[in-house]
Amino acid sequence: xxxxxxxxxxxxxxxxxxxxxxxxxxxxxxxxxxxxxxxxxxxxxxxxxxxxxxxxxxxxxxxxxxxxxxxxxxxxxxxxxxxxxxxxxxxxxxxxxxxxxxxxxxxxxxxxxxxxxxxxxxxxxxxxxxxxxxxxxxxxxxxxxxxxxxxxxxxxxxxxxxxxxxxxxxxxxxxxxxxxxxxxxxxxxxxxxxxxxxxxxxxxxxxxxxxxxxxxxxxxxxxxxxxxxxxxxxxxxxxxxxxxxxxxxxxxxxxxxxxxxxxxxxxxxxxxxxxxxxxxxxxxxxxxxxxxxxxxxxxxxxxxxxxxxxxxxxxxxxxxxxxxxxxxxxxxxxxxxxxxxxxxxxxxxxxxxxxxxxxxxxxxxxxxxxxxxxxxxxxxxxxxxxxxxxxxxxxxxxxxxxxxxxxxxxxxxxxxxxxxxxxxxxxxxxxxxxxxxxxxxxxxxxxxxxxxxxxxxxxxxxxxxxxxxxxxxxxxxxxxxxxxxxxxxxxxxxxxxxxxxxxxxxxxxxxxxxxxxxxxxxxxxxxxxxxxxxxxxxxxxxxxxxxxxxxxxxxxxxxxxxxxxxxxxxxxxxxxxxxxxxxxxxxxxxxxxxxxxxxxxxxxxxxxxxxxxxxxxxxxxxxxxxxxxxxxxxxxxxxxxxxxxxxxxxxxxxxxxxxxxxxxxxxxxxxxxxxxxxxxxxxxxxxxxxxxxxxxxxxxxxxxxxxxxxxxxxxxxxxxxxxxxxxxxxxxxxxxxxxxxxxxxxxxxxxxxxxxxxxxxxxxxxxxxxxxxxxxxxxxxxxxxxxxxxxxxxxxxxxxxxxxxxxxxxxxxxxxxx
Numbered sequence: 116x117x118x119x120x121x122x123x124x125x126x127x128x129x130x131x132x133x134x135x136x137x138x139x140x141x142x143x144x145x146x147x148x149x150x151x152x153x154x155x156x157x158x159x160x161x162x163x164x165x166x167x168x169x170x171x172x173x174x175x176x177x178x179x180x181x182x183x184x185x186x187x188x189x190x191x192x193x194x195x196x197x198x199x200x201x202x203x204x205x206x207x208x209x210x211x212x213x214x215x216x217x218x219x220x221x222x223x224x225x226x227x228x229x230x231x232x233x234x235x236x237x238x239x240x241x242x243x244x245x246x247x248x249x250x251x252x253x254x255x256x257x258x259x260x261x262x263x264x265x266x267x268x269x270x271x272x273x274x275x276x277x278x279x280x281x282x283x284x285x286x287x288x289x290x291x292x293x294x295x296x297x298x299x300x301x302x303x304x305x306x307x308x309x310x311x312x313x314x315x316x317x318x319x320x321x322x323x324x325x326x327x328x329x330x331x332x333x334x335x336x337x338x339x340x341x342x343x344x345x346x347x348x349x350x351x352x353x354x355x356x357x358x359x360x361x362x363x364x365x366x367x368x369x370x371x372x373x374x375x376x377x378x379x380x381x382x383x384x385x386x387x388x389x390x391x392x393x394x395x396x397x398x399x400x401x402x403x404x405x406x407x408x409x410x411x412x413x414x415x416x417x418x419x420x421x422x423x424x425x426x427x428x429x430x431x432x433x434x435x436x437x438x439x440x441x442x443x444x445x446x447x448x449x450x451x452x453x454x455x456x457x458x459x460x461x462x463x464x465x466x467x468x469x470x471x472x473x474x475x476x477x478x479x480x481x482x483x484x485x486x487x488x489x490x491x492x493x494x495x496x497x498x499x500x501x502x503x504x505x506x507x508x509x510x511x512x513x514x515x516x517x518x519x520x521x522x523x524x525x526x527x528x529x530x531x532x533x534x535x536x537x538x539x540x541x542x543x544x545x546x547x548x549x550x551x552x553x554x555x556x557x558x559x560x561x562x563x564x565x566x567x568x569x570x571x572x573x574x575x576x577x578x579x580x581x582x583x584x585x586x587x588x589x590x591x592x593x594x595x596x597x598x599x600x601x602x603x604x605x606x607x608x609x610x611x612x613x614x615x616x617x618x619x620x621x622x623x624x625x626x627x628x629x630x631x632x633x634x635x636x637x638x639x640x641x642x643x644x645x646x647x648x649x650x651x652x653x654x655x656x657x658x659x660x661x662x663x664x665x666x667x668x669x670x671x672x673x674x675x676x677x678x679x680x681x682x683x684x685x686x687x688x689x690x691x692x693x694x695x696x697x698x699x700x701x702x703x704x705x706x707x708x709x710x711x712x713x714x715x716x717x718x719x720x721x722x723x724x725x726x727x728x729x730x731x732x733x734x735x736x737x738x739x740x741x742x743x744x745x746x747x748x749x750x751x752x753x754x755x756x757x758x759x760x761x762x763x764x765x766x767x768x769x770x771x772x773x774x775x776x777x778x779x780x781x782x783x784x785x786x787x788x789x790x791x792x793x794x795x796x797x798x799x800x801x802x803x804x805x806x807x808x809x810x811x812x813x814x815x816x817x818x819x820x821x822x823x824x825x826x827x828x829x830x831x832x833x834x835x836x837x838x839x840x841x842x843x844x845x846x847x848x849x850x851x852x853x854x855x856x857x858x859x860x861x862x863x864x865x866x867x868x869x870x871x872x873x874x875x876x877x878x879x880x881x882x883x884x885x886x887x888x889x890x891x892x893x894x895x896x897x898x899x900x901x902x903x904x905x906x907x908x909x910x911x912x913x914x915x916x917x918x919x920x921x922x923x924x925x926x927x928x929x930x931x932x933x
Contacts, residue, residue: 116333117142120151120302120324124341125398126243127156129193135247136254138339138401139297143256146334149291149298149327150258152247153320154239155190158183159303162214166235169221176218184211187242194250203249210242229273233304234312237264240301240320248299259296263323264312266290267305275316276305278326280385287330300327321382325393329385335392338378343397344406345370345377348421352561353568354628355578359406359419367393367408369514369550370422383408417524418515421567425509425557427459428479429540432486433469436498444470450489456482460510460552462541471541473554479504508540509560512552513567519548528553531570534715535662536686537563559660566662577609577928580629580661582616582687584652585669586637588779588913589692589920590617593669596921598632610928616656620672623647625655653678657685665927668693669920671782683710683718690923692722692916697803698796701810704803717930719923724797725751725890725910727919733906734804737896744805746895747864748903751797753888753911754780754788755819755860759873760886763857768844769837776830780888780911784830789819791860791871798862798869801892807867817872819860851875857883881905888912 119142126132142148153159161183165176184207191203217235221227227235241262248260266286269276291298302320305313315322321338328336342350344358345367362370364387371378377395386393396405437443444463447470451458460473474482486502493499518524525544528551532539541554555563569578581597583590597612604610613629617638624641638644645651656664666682668675668691676696682689689711697704697720711718724730737744750756757780761771772789775781781788795814802809821843824836851858856875859882863870876883885891890910893903909915 116147116149116331117335117337118149118151118324118328118331118333119337119339120321121153121339121398122320122341123153123156123158125339126152126247129190131398132190132194132247132250134398134401135339136251138398139251140254140256141401142337143297149300149331149333151300151302151320151324151327152240152244153302155186155243158186158239158243159236162235162239163232165218166221166227166232169218170225170227172222172225174222176222180211180214180218184208187211187246191246194246195253199253203246206245207242210238214238230271230311233273233276233314236314237301237304237312240303244299244301251297251299257296258299259294261290261294261298261300263301263304264306264310267315267323267326269305269307269313269315271307271309271311271313273313276307276313278305278315280326280329283326284330287327291331300324316381318379318382321379322385325382325385328391329389332389333386333391335394336386337394337396338382339396339398340377341398342377342395343400343403344395345408345420347419347572348564348568349423352423353421353564355565355568355573357572358403360404361407361409361411362419363516364408364410365549366419366514366516369512370420372422377406378408416515416572417517417521417527418513418571419517420514421511421564421571422514423509423511423560423564424459425560426476427473427508427510427554427557428476429505429508429554430472430474430479430482430486431469431503431505432472432490432499433503434493434497434499435468436493436496437470438468446489447472447486450485451482454481454485456485460541460543460554462543462554473508473510473541476506479506505540507557508554509557509563510552510554511560511563511567512550513571514550516549518551524548525551527570528567531566531662532563535562535566536714537566558658562660562662569662578611578613578663579924579928580659580664581612581614581667581924582652582656582664583614583667583669584618584649584675585667585672586617586619587669589917590619590669592913592917593667593920594632594635596917597924598635600921601632604925608925608928610925612924612928615659615661616652617641618647618652621647623652623655625659627659649674649678653681653685656682656687664688665690665924667691667920667924669917671695673699679707679718680710683707683714683716686714686716688717688719688927690717690719690920690927692720692726692920694720694723694793694796694800696720697723697800698811701803701808717927719927720800721923722916722919723800725749725892725906725908726753726912726915727922728890728892728906728908728910730801730892730906731804733904734801734894737894737898737904738804738806742899743897744807744894745865745897745900746903747798747801747805747892748861748882748895749798749801749863749892750859750861750882750885750890751794751892751910752788752860753890753909753915754782754785755794756885756890757888757911759858759860762844762848763852767838767841769834769841772837773834779913784833786820786824786833791816791818794860794862795869795871798864798871802864802869805864807864809864809867809869813867814869814871817870819873847873859883859885 165179168176187207245260248258251258268279268282302323346356348356350356393408456478458472462471490499537559539553544551616625622638622644624638624644664687666687666689673695679696721731754775757775758771772785795816821840827833856877860873888911891907895903
């Protein structure tokens, strides 16, 4: 014998019902079966809402009940040929006539007792089971409708009745002994010894199926729903959650207690006592094996799942007066029990001076009042502090029998939470080592669940959640690179990069699940686009609260750089080519480095200097290994090097600058490059990375912008003025060439002094060989004294810079793996 139960979503419409019938027929081929049905999807909720409407004098219930009747009639017409519809339609019409009379009575007397509500709620299952039993007959199966009220006996605790199992088991066994057809059973409903209709509470239809499975000593119980089993975590909050193949009864009980919605503790109890395997399967993917729940705890992952419960509050009872007082805990829990308050989690310090209780938020006022009443005298005398409540909390729990005798589970849990800046308010772990629970802020719940899921289930995989400001040339190139490499990174590097926020100077947009990168829209074209506001962008990033979040700044904006401290303080990593933060005040530079260390997040800016070349990382490694920088010589502007190397070909200076702008080597206004300010910022950053307290005003800068070209308001006007200086630059080039030298715009740092400007270098100097937009940096250090370390390569262009940013993002993924 096998018992199958189908939930409301499985039978919500004609198409779904056809899938259910196929499953039933397939099951019938192999063994005897009984089938339990819930009400059609959403019916019970509408019935109860209508009852409350009637009680409150709201006549809208009339229309709602008429809609329900029409829906049931339409299903009958879809499921039955015309000549077989009449008896079923009659049954439906009689039931709805009863409902109309019942609701009218509620409306008139303005009263709806728990007993009446149970009777109202019973109509959903009674209608669905009868219709589907008759439809199964039409499909060729021998089926019979069974009203569970005839065989399940309960007490009169309406709304959540308790089953009398000895009587119920005898009634079920006697009934099945005398009926050989497939029994199509109403879920959720039962009756008292007086014949009063009762309901079995939360997940009552599942419970009904378990009761029948237990009474009949079934080989298995199958719960058919709209998900493929029990998930490792709530898929609405953890997008990488997946189905757990097998759970022990104990593991399933723990997960269900803290919020796993697919299975409930009451469902399992009857089947669990008889050792009956429970299968959680998907009606819409019947070939998927789903989850098996039985008495075994197979080897495998350290934990089986991560459950959660939101809307929690913590109540702290503390004071020196309760130290070593034996009777305190008894009084606490007696007081709470008397107030009908359920305690979800208990945490007590070994000193016994503090007892922390996690309670549902809607019960916290009752709990506080009960404790204050019980300990009134102790609080008044100062022996116990005023009861303190912390609200807006949630519980996360990692569950798994394999944690027993396997050290490291709690360490991994709290390391994952700490790394993602999730504060823990209370902790509880039983000696069975089956469950480790922690109370966290409700706003941190999603981040906590994802951090734990990655730590326990995706320990070899890392997900980076990117928020990108600046989708110009560099930003768009970066998105394209991530899109092109996404599959390879996931497969070979076990790294998944998702972009959840994008912004330019005018618009911003967000996507909870991550934008489709191969067709990533510009912010202004994205669904839900908003006017750009940096403060709101950062706030939204904080509120989305992903673990392993990364703020990528692909702008050159000081306004964006001014938010770096806030970003790091929120424990979000930063990757940026924007030089403004590191080339600002020395104090701010040091504060950013210090804050990143304090918050244990990375602040990566390799592309601040020489685009994608490994300059800053190399310099940092030299300093960490104890080397000392004596001198830095560098051609740090790809645009300037392009200009002066192209000038050697004989083209006028103004034409070469214009060509460099067209190729994207310069800033939109080339004066930003020609002024030498960009190079000055880069040598400033290198000086600081070389552990020298360098200020911007310490740098001597030679500008390549002629005096009369500084003030023009437009770039076109600037180029018009610049033409008048072509001969001057041609003369500089000729004089250098006459000496056998070449012009290079470069920076030097030596003895704490930095210079930026045009130099004429002989052909023996390494910089003389530079072509195009290449950069070159020479590090003369104590170790590399006679032969300086040379780094050379492309130092300008959107693609090169984006590649450097991309490399930093990947590097960040490797950091978070540790």
